[in-house]
Amino acid sequence: MLVTGNDILIPARAGKYAVGAFNTNNMEITQAIIHTAEKLRSPVMVQMSEGAIKYGGQDLADIVIDLAQRSTVPVALHLDHGSSYDSALKAIKMGFTSVMIDASHYPFEENVHETRRVVEAAHAMGISVEAELGRLGGIEEHVVVDEKDAFLTDPEEAVKFVEETGTDYLAIAIGTSHGAYKGKGRPFIDLARIKRISELVSIPLVAHGSSGVPAELVQRFRDAGGEIGDAVGIADEDLQQAAQYGIAKVNVDTDLRLAMTTGVREVLKKNPKEFDPRKIFGPARDLMSQVVEHKMRVLGSVGKA
Numbered sequence: 001m002l003v004t005g006n007d008i009l010i011p012a013r014a015g016k017y018a019v020g021a022f023n024t025n026n027m028e029i030t031q032a033i034i035h036t037a038e039k040l041r042s043p044v045m046v047q048m049s050e051g052a053i054k055y056g057g058q059d060l061a062d063i064v065i066d067l068a069q070r071s072t073v074p075v076a077l078h079l080d081h082g083s084s085y086d087s088a089l090k091a092i093k094m095g096f097t098s099v100m101i102d103a104s105h106y107p108f109e110e111n112v113h114e115t116r117r118v119v120e121a122a123h124a125m126g127i128s129v130e131a132e133l134g135r136l137g138g139i140e141e142h143v144v145v146d147e148k149d150a151f152l153t154d155p156e157e158a159v160k161f162v163e164e165t166g167t168d169y170l171a172i173a174i175g176t177s178h179g180a181y182k183g184k185g186r187p188f189i190d191l192a193r194i195k196r197i198s199e200l201v202s203i204p205l206v207a208h209g210s211s212g213v214p215a216e217l218v219q220r221f222r223d224a225g226g227e228i229g230d231a232v233g234i235a236d237e238d239l240q241q242a243a244q245y246g247i248a249k250v251n252v253d254t255d256l257r258l259a260m261t262t263g264v265r266e267v268l269k270k271n272p273k274e275f276d277p278r279k280i281f282g283p284a285r286d287l288m289s290q291v292v293e294h295k296m297r298v299l300g301s302v303g304k305a
């Protein structure tokens, strides 16, 4: 069934598990996400960035909405990194049941103002909202500690932000970053900060930049002809700990991108004569389903639907 983000995330925070929010850009990715959620009896959030909306438009949104409506588990369609009030309202008109307004790059007051506008409009239409406080990722090792703190979400400021905006869930900057290169060795994620924020803020918390970038997938990508540097992601154990500390939504895009591309590359490399789209995209869909399954097991959402 198609539900709002609150319907999925409030129980997740209360139950100390997290729910995967997986980015989609086509039918196969959407099927891998929702069919795996049904197989595992897991709630799930399917998200589209503004780039995905540009790429697939209402056609793609309708694929998600139709699968969600027919699904036997709760599914929300979420706008990822909405950049403006207009973008959020457009997504709601397209049938999205959850929208992010990401005004985290503005000064605090402007972030509050922009977020509150979206919250008022979305709530008037029964849609739930994600906002962001703090600067996500891209924190390099060379950044000295206090500068590093300048990026990460301040717990006391988070309390004020949630009170002043009425946002339903909050994306916090905890050291993670988007993409395949999240640091060296075991990338930094500030579990102590998550715990502190969760003690002060009772709404569901969101972790962006949480792909695991598993080494075996990276190697398969390379072996199939892909080129990628020393890619590394967030450790499964760290995400499990974060879910104990109030993280209820975990964003995953890079792992699905790597899985789809690896699946396609392997077929094309192995069978240069192949040109049946079902034989090219089918294995990619299967590999993405494996990635989604692993993540749901790590986050603890299996059987929660």
Ligand SMILES: O=C(COP(=O)(O)O)N(O)CCCCO
Pocket (backbone or CB within 6 Å): 023, 049, 080, 081, 177, 178, 179, 180, 207, 208, 209, 210, 211, 212, 251, 252, 253, 254, 255
């Ligand atoms: O937080 C994330 C996903 O992070 P990750 O790149 O770790 O999958 N997203 O919001 C998805 C869009 C960013 C481009 O990947």
Ligand code: NA
Pocket (backbone or CB within 6 Å): 047, 079, 080, 081, 100, 130, 251
């Ligand atoms: Na988001």
Ligand SMILES: [Zn+2]
Pocket (backbone or CB within 6 Å): 081, 178, 208, 209, 251
């Ligand atoms: Zn993100």
